[in-house]
Amino acid sequence: MYIKNSTQENKIFHNRAIIAWFLMLLFLSLIFARMYYLQVIQHQDYITKSEENSIKILPLPPTRGLIYDRNGVLLAENRISYSLEIIPEKLTEKLDHILDKLKNIIVIEESDITRFKKQSRQKRQFNSIPLRHRLTEGEVARFSVQRHHFAGVEIQSNQSRYYPLGATGVHAIGYVGRINERELKRIDKSNYLGSNYIGKLGIEKYYEKQLHGQTGFQKVETNVKGHIIRVLERTSPIAGKNLYLNLDIELQKYTEEILSKHRSALVVIDPKTSGVLVLASMPYYDPNLFVNGISYKDYNALRDSPERPLYNRAIRGQYPPGSTIKAFVGLAGLEHGVRTKYSRTWCRGWYSLKGQSHRYRDWKKRGHGSVNFHSSLEQSCDVYYYDLAHDLGIDRLNKFMKRFSFGKKTGIDITGELGGLMPSREWKRRRYNKHWYPGETVITGIGQGYMLATPLQLAVATTTLSNHGKFKQPRMVFAMDDPKSNEMSIISPIIQKTIHLKRQDFWKTAIGGMRAVVHSRRGTANKVGRGSRYRFAGKTGTAQVITIKQSETYNARRLKKKFHDHALFVAFAPLKNPRLAISVIVENGGGGSSTAAPIAKKVMDHYLLRK
Template sequence: MRKHRDTLKNPQHELRVFRRRALLALIVVILLCGLLGGRLFYLQVVQHEVFSTRSEKNRVRVEPLPPTRGLIYDRNGQLLAENRPTYNLTLVRERVDDLDATLSRLVEILELPDAEVEAFRERSRQRQRPFQPALLMSDLTEEQIARLAVNRHRLAGVEVEAQLLRYYPDAELMSHALGYVGRINSEELERLDSGNYAGTHFIGKTGVERFYEAQLHGKAGLRKVETNARGRALRQLDHTDPEPGKDLTLTLDKPLQQHAVELLDGRRGAIVAIAPQTGEILAMSSVPGFDSNQFVTGIDVASYRDLQQDLDLPLFNRASRGSYPAGSTIKPFIAMAGLREGVITPRETIYDPGYYQLPNDDRRYRNWLRWGHGRVDMGRALEVSNNTYFYSLAHDLGIDRIQDNLARFGFGQRTAHDVHGQGKALLPSREWKRERFGEPWYPGETLSVGIGQGYLQITPLQLATATAVLANRGDWVKPRLAQSIGGEAVPVDLPETPEDIEVSREGWWGEVFSGMEDVLSGNEGTARRSGTDLEYRMAGKSGTAQVFSLGQNEKYNADELEERLRDHALFMAFAPVEDPRIAVSVIVENAGGGSSHAAGLARSMTDFWLLERNAGKPREAEEAEEGEGASAPTGQGAQR
């Protein structure tokens, strides 16, 4: 009985079990307290700075302040690019609970067309810095702003911001020269300084806007604001002003640019005018142009498709990128090459029967005048644009010396200082043909280059540049579009300016000029109709560039050809000869002969600049010079 009672109850055993359990519980409590204490120490001491910063960020937000973009003026102070106040729609993804739902709600509220919805959504996905707003729409209308205001409570993270937006008063007139700004895309975002472009939604895409982006953009500022739990700004704590972009004054003369566009009168073509002594690009027009303001806020799909599919290529800058056969406008430069290399003298003559034949070759390379010009020297060859003379000269020079001499004038190179996207066109050589076609250079191809045909291609900007160098008697002044940046003048002597062209006899320049003057004023000059009643001395050369090659016995007939297969009309000129103030190149696509369709345009450009615009100088300045006896005679009668 006792034994059974002892088995049922053992106080000592129970006490030992209780003590063990109590000790184990105490150890667990101590361990948990130690773990909690360690965690508190880690959070409060080790990670103090991290969580303090996070806490501050919940209360204080740093917002970027985008700089004001610099303005662009022409040489006369006329505004070409300004900033207008506008309202933009932005979105901060970190403050949006359901991005897709918010975007769908915005599409519905703004009644966006289906063609723009995908682009709208794509902008919201563009990678940004944390809490940096993404630009969804620009230049909101008053109705759109009102709709967004009414639905503001349903659009967390969406804001309507007031900003300055680029605007071009003369958008189509200056579209190719100025270029335009547009929204920053994902590729540009990766290469840009994220700090300096924080809060900036636009960047220069083409033209002057892109080349001088760093100067026009400026430097971003910032401000610290206190916010509430919903992220709304309560008050400003600190502020650093942004540094505005520098204003840019261009060398372009707006009235001269307008005159060039009016002369082209809607025909496809380009006109470039340069001041030879300073390298200032006075006009650089490409027709047709386009409304660059459409690209600032984002052109709609239908409008962009129309521009791309337009056969006249309004988006293509013919002035700096268009590659054309030079035609006979290359002949003055070939003549200078012949003089420099000692292959010809100004008075040396050849007989022109109406064609030229290579030794041991039956093919006849014909002059434009079938029965020929008879006996011609260099001056008359330029005046009448005799092909036979320049076939012979090109053969004697050879392609190597032709290539070297034309390169000295800037052909086949990007020589302008700040013309974004300028093309190199093509100055052929033996090496180029071997690499391009795996074939040797043939003598007949040299003859074609000698009259500006064959593989040789030039741009209107190159032709105007070469004409300016010719007018300067070989002295190189690099062409440029910027006259001053932030009030600081751009120097005339720019880096990487090509070397001046040296000749053995200075009088050779005058010999070439004389032949070019006779083009306009000689009895046989190809452009003598355009040289009537000149009030100054003008030198020029016409060119007619074939779009396709004719066979040996084929005859060109414009009336039988499709309009876009007809010859291009070209003309290059400078004036006054004794003190060059303007060098001009003109090309009118598929217009026909250069003497009849381009020479008059070049004459009108020089008249406008020298007589109406007074070479860019105020009349009172000219009168002051005359009073000091410093003016040079400009009338043709006084010089000849």
């Protein structure tokens, strides 16, 4: 029989009550301690986070500077366009479902989706990512009606680069494109917040810092939906500087029309200012395709084209300069005392080194007879320069030619220039670990063998010759306009050096020979000089693409077009007080006198006679 023990039960109840009260006080103490920690100790941190929920710092991207030609023709501008952008973190549905719904309202290509997903891996959280650029007004209107169904999807208005003349001058101007992952690592990220574009090629890239400007910021208060209620603070952006080029876009357009049927390049420089009036490379392409991301189809078509439209032949095309360098080789002979202007060489149609049977052929099979420096230029006698180069030696020839910027970059203010090649003993030993042979010097004398030059280098060298040795750095930009101060700063021509020869009349001798090329009866380009309303100096050139055996004769009809010789021509005009120096190359164009010279003459006529 169980006997109830009230005293024992009361004792147990009392103990349990004490424990319960102790635990309750302990938990209350912990709660109060936590509240004190959050509200007192961490007060400032949570106040800041609370403000961040309602106050945001938004970047204000600057307006990119405009680009004009020398006459004020607009070459690169900014246009307002509308883009559809998504903030992935704010989506309330799966991305694929959202994309399917959007396709019913606006046109979205697979390339747009691919680009969006690629950029989403590079962007920071809560940053919007463009899905479609350049929406039509109809697409904007249709989305606006359905906007409440798409959380995290917005239409943004922004400035987009536009090139009103399309492909004209693209190899000089370049283009902008979307900032890629590699570029993000080297740019000042704080100055590119809110900016999607950066210069990729040409002037757009070289002058990126000046064109881009300085990003501004504004502190805004937003509601729970992220919409701006009011602006609390604002630092205005600083617009990029406007650039004025030396480029004459009307002459550029005319030149490109003439060159349109050829793979070719042409450069025109004003000898007085060193300003580049024309920098043409054909074929070309529309830079507007690249601004907002070119489609795979369009890019593959450009990249895989056998005509190589993306290749800037004017500053990157490295070709054997052929006979266009003979005036400079002849000057080297005069300067080093190896020849005088009266020295004569007998040309019988070929040249051989002493003790060797190999014949270095002249373009004229029967030879030119007795020639001096003047007549060798006039008739483009190869034998004269074979013999002269051998007597000079490659070391002296190399050093002299480099004074005219052969074998090194000219320093032009656009990106991508290559320096060509002026060979030497040391270069061959370093490159091939082989000795230099006398026969290699011989063919260097007529711009063949290892020697390579760009059309820009030939134009710069011709400009230096027309200026009697004053070497000026070629310039694309002649002025900058600062929108903030509304002041224009002129970029003066830079005379980097002056080539001093032992006698000043050496210049006149070389120029006289080049004058005879176009104005004498026996000149190799006398057809283009015949009937000219002004006097000028020029030199033709033909560069071999393939080697012809001793027992064979070059016959273009038997060869594929890609094996035909390159055609070259350099000139400056007028003869007194030159206003332009020009170089032109036509790939696989045949003879310089028949193909390249007539093109150059048309360009010179258009510039000198159009007014």
